[in-house]
Amino acid sequence: MKSHAIIAAAFLLSTAASAQQALFNRQDITSPQVNNDGTVTFRLSAPKASNVTVSGDFQAHPAVMHNDNGVWTYTTSVLEPELYSYSFKVDGLEILDPANIYRNRDIASYTNMFIISKQEGDFGNLYSVNDVPHGNVSRVWYDSPTLGTTRRMTIYTPPTYEDGGKYPVLYLLHGAGGDEEAWVSLGRAAQIMDNLIAQGKAEPMIVVMTNGNANADAAPGEWHRGMYKPSFMGHNDSRAKSTTEAAYQDVMNYVEKHYRVKRGKSNTAICGLSMGGFHTFAISKMHPGKFGYIGLFSAAINMGGNDNQPIDQRIENDQTTQQQFKELFSGKNTPQLYWIGIGKSDFLYTQNEGLRKYLTRHGYPYEYHESDDGHIWKNWRHYLIIFAQRLFK
């Protein structure tokens, strides 16, 4: 890249406008540094700070960093293969690691990220971009007549899609506060699919990641509401003409029209996390026989009725839901897989326990996966890995 060298030389010789200077003013520090022994070292240059800590999901509490001539340093214990998030706190002010460009947004907060991988097939390996064929990821605008607007979704097509042929489809739904970016950023869905397909563990499939906020057309900043600050509750504009569940047919219509899709329940799956787990719960029983594979990841099981009653009782009391479940699990409609995953300490654990009781009582077949931890992305990525390997086989 001779041209690089020439431009850089010219650049360095040039008079320094502020935008030009900015390139050379940043910290020249390596952080995070993944060490050979499986520990990770963080570094931050902050000579005037009196207290610096690092918080991350690799440890229970913030760790005080050590001041070495103005460079604050901390080394973790040995970490298991996983994707980790962290941030610093400098005299009470939370900041990101300026040496690490890899960041994820969760609602209105950013954290830095890094990945630990030790061997093929471990979680870190499945989240990494490896030297394997990659699927394309597209941000696609589609008409939703039900919501009366044009909306954005993210679509992953498998590496062989451009060669032709038809493919099964997984509809993959995010949680409250998320959007159509959540599964590809926090969820590493494209990397997970690329790697599972390359390793022969999952079938090549189209993955459709929709926006579950009926009041929004797209992720914050990506539609005409402008650069608003996202919140867990979504924004307050109540313009939505319908619900995400009722409008989901518009998504499927678009995908089936514009993509080379294998039809039928053996080729159609849906899953979602938290609010998206509720959407999955609702959409799947609105369309009996449509989805052969249904996955509820830490799902919110929102039932009307008396809040003091357990979920299974509230389902029993709801004639519509009762009837929907009867049809969903009727003869050839019955899904190949109705999968429920949740963490032991998830605040939605009891709701899911109630749903399981209901399904068991009625003899509706399902599989249950219980993991450690609570309502966190680590679990949802794991659930996607497990669920994706079960599909279309």
Add this chain to the structure above:
Amino acid sequence: MKSHAIIAAAFLLSTAASAQQALFNRQDITSPQVNNDGTVTFRLSAPKASNVTVSGDFQAHPAVMHNDNGVWTYTTSVLEPELYSYSFKVDGLEILDPANIYRNRDIASYTNMFIISKQEGDFGNLYSVNDVPHGNVSRVWYDSPTLGTTRRMTIYTPPTYEDGGKYPVLYLLHGAGGDEEAWVSLGRAAQIMDNLIAQGKAEPMIVVMTNGNANADAAPGEWHRGMYKPSFMGHNDSRAKSTTEAAYQDVMNYVEKHYRVKRGKSNTAICGLSMGGFHTFAISKMHPGKFGYIGLFSAAINMGGNDNQPIDQRIENDQTTQQQFKELFSGKNTPQLYWIGIGKSDFLYTQNEGLRKYLTRHGYPYEYHESDDGHIWKNWRHYLIIFAQRLFK
């Protein structure tokens, strides 16, 4: 969105795991706030800080912020319609605005961004996501036999593309330190095209944003080299089997095979900034008659020969380049538009002056646009707006 309320209530009642807590710990502050009078107010809560400044491309020097009970505040003068970037410095430590999720990466540095718009057609309006039809943006992997690898590019298809028909193509190239993400993030290319098309100012076109670093397959973190820190010089892996210029045929082959593309030089354009301006300069003369529209934005004109000689002399001394220019500007090969744009204070100004001298001396037609300022994205966005309106008409 009843389900939101229920989940949120359950959420607030739940035991607080660290990931759950993170949602509620952040600053509840509005920043930046665009005021009705056209000024902008920044705010940062940093009670323990003793000095806080804000730097941005809306003013020549960092401004000291005012401490109001631990909330540091600063209001700008009235700003013209434009996209602006900024960051804070807290006791010498550069940080982003935690209240603003909108951020752009330029090489290894992030800045916050905001947009000022006053009316349709102004720069801020053209950079905004307005209530107009949107094109799809896809990250696409293509084989490059010349480079011996599979690479990633970003492709914008106009809003009507899904309805059928063939479209002209603009190849849009980034500068050193950039990648296939640069034009859609820093360059706001999708918004510019959506808005120019909606306002009837540009023809619907496919825009192909390639990665100009022959040693990389994709943007940092998006290919198998992992999560490396990007640099202006690119990374040091010298595996590339060829140059970006020589390998560009692979891009065009892929696009012409997989997209509904109108052929011929009346339907084919190329432009690029800085290093991408050099690539445009080189690629366009390697393919006489291929491109009807050629745009050099603050281009690096890298010529071999004696560095002490002016560029026009070095072109005169280079037989290959002389011959290429002769063919490029020969009869029906002659581009409809050979466009050169540069800022008065750009460090590449003299190089472009040399190119202009050469073109003028030989009677090769070109258009020249000279703007204020130097080697900055503001200029490149403006040049794209000007250039895109001239294409395919």
